[in-house]
């Protein structure tokens with residue numbers, strides 16, 4: 001067991017979540033997707049007494065557009081559900097683009113939008129997107145619900161306006177008709193947290209190129225997501241500026257005094273010396289800024305219904321306890337097991353069920369060796385608690401070709417293309433590729449690259465793995 005002991009409870013009502021958070025006897029912590037919190041528990045950087053899982057609360061699992069055209073994202077809604085939602089892609093493409101930069105699909109299938117905002121890693125993409133989109137945060141707690149503006153929400157690194165006894169219930173984004181947008185970031189590796197990133201939102205006053213409203217927000221550039229330029233600020237200076245071009249404003253001739261201070265003519269006095277410049281993202285932004293964005297409110301998509309019906313008839317609040325009975329399906333067969341709250345899914349599969357094909361490498365969500373399919377989507381089993389799998393359908397590599405059945409096309413492709421050497425990373429790659437091959441349509445090349453980026457291989461150099469994935473997809477969808 002990696003995490004220190006804790007009790008786990010999965011309430012069905014917001015009121016029960018708040019009651020647990022208000023309990024002064026025991027320190028309770030919310031778990032949403034667990035993609036940041038579970039590694040912290042495993043490293044024992046966090047040691048709550050009670051973990052309150054909010055993902056089973058139907059009230060929090062709502063994603064939809066209201067009559068005024070505003071987008072509501074409940075606290076239990078996963079990042080991938082938001083990014084894949086047609087209404088979000090049409091109306092809030094900046095948000096969908098920002099989510100696309102978060103880790104890998106395996107992380108986004110579990111992580112929630114509100115979890116990322118409440119966590120407030122200063123290098124995270126979503127706080128910057130929320131500031132650019134002027135999000136409103138709905139927070140509930142013992143003193144009643146309140147709404148916090150984006151500018152007031154992010155306080156400092158890993159600190160927001162949400163108090164320990166409060167819950168961020170939803171984030172609300174107003175309609176963004178006809179806005180130009182861009183989200184760009186620099187990372188060393190696809191899927192890493194941003195070294196530096198920028199979200200830009202522009203509103204043109206007319207067709208002449210005058211900018212009425214401009215917002216430029218950075219992440220990874222300080223202790224919190226930061227707005228570098230705001231609505232109306234210097235809008236006139238953008239007049240006549242073309243994508244990637246120079247400003248229309250003539251340059252002031254440099255005075256002899258300025259020339260003396262220029263670095264080429266000697267160092268600046270100490271108090272005027274500036275830190276080295278951040279990477280120049282604006283060069284790449286120019287061409288992107290004028291991308292048309294959301295439809296007008298009149299064109300806004302119809303509300304997306306909540307998921308109450310799916311969760312109707314769920315059992316009432318159970319007593320918190322260190323041990324739980326979980327019922328799930330593993331490789332098509334029912335499993336009922338008593339598990340301790342802190343047992344990771346990876347350890348449950350390997351040690352309790354003997355499914356050692358699920359490998360364990362980093363146990364921080366980075367290497368991908370532990371990837372399994374949960375309800376058809378690849379997820380990290382080292383970032384999931386066994387107790388969170390109640391009612392879920394899991395598939396591991398053992399389930400692909402059981403009892404000497406012929407290899408699946410994906411397994412065969414890895415074999416024929418020699419897509420492995422030591423084989424440590426292979427079950428993870430195979431499970432992610434299986435999910436790609438089971439898509440309704442052939443995934444586009446960037447989608448395939450994004451999915452594979454969630455796996456590390458120390459042996460192969462990836463070339464044969466990519467060949468194997470292409471062969472499997474060709475066999476499934478045709479060339």
Ligand SMILES: Cc1cc2nc3c(=O)[nH]c(=O)nc-3n(C[C@H](O)[C@H](O)[C@H](O)COP(=O)(O)OP(=O)(O)OC[C@H]3O[C@@H](n4cnc5c(N)ncnc54)[C@H](O)[C@@H]3O)c2cc1C
Pocket residue numbers: 029030031032033034035036037038054075101102103104107110111112113114115116118119121123124125126162166167168169191192193194364365366383
């Ligand atoms: C390999 C890897 C790569 C990643 N890369 C990126 C990346 O590039 N960019 C990025 O932004 N993130 C990245 N992440 C983090 C990921 O996006 C997390 O999903 C996200 O930071 C937290 O969301 P969660 O739902 O998993 O929250 P959890 O991990 O469940 O919770 C995080 C914290 O927020 C609190 N919390 C959660 N929900 C609420 C709520 N509704 N109200 C109040 N408090 C709440 C929890 O108590 C906890 O303290 C990465 C993670 C991994 C493992």
Ligand code: FES
Pocket residue numbers: 359360361362363364365366367368369370371380381382383
């Ligand atoms: S990602 Fe789970 S063990 Fe590395």
Ligand code: FES
Pocket residue numbers: 419420421422423424425426456457458459460
């Ligand atoms: S084949 Fe050895 S780690 Fe990938």
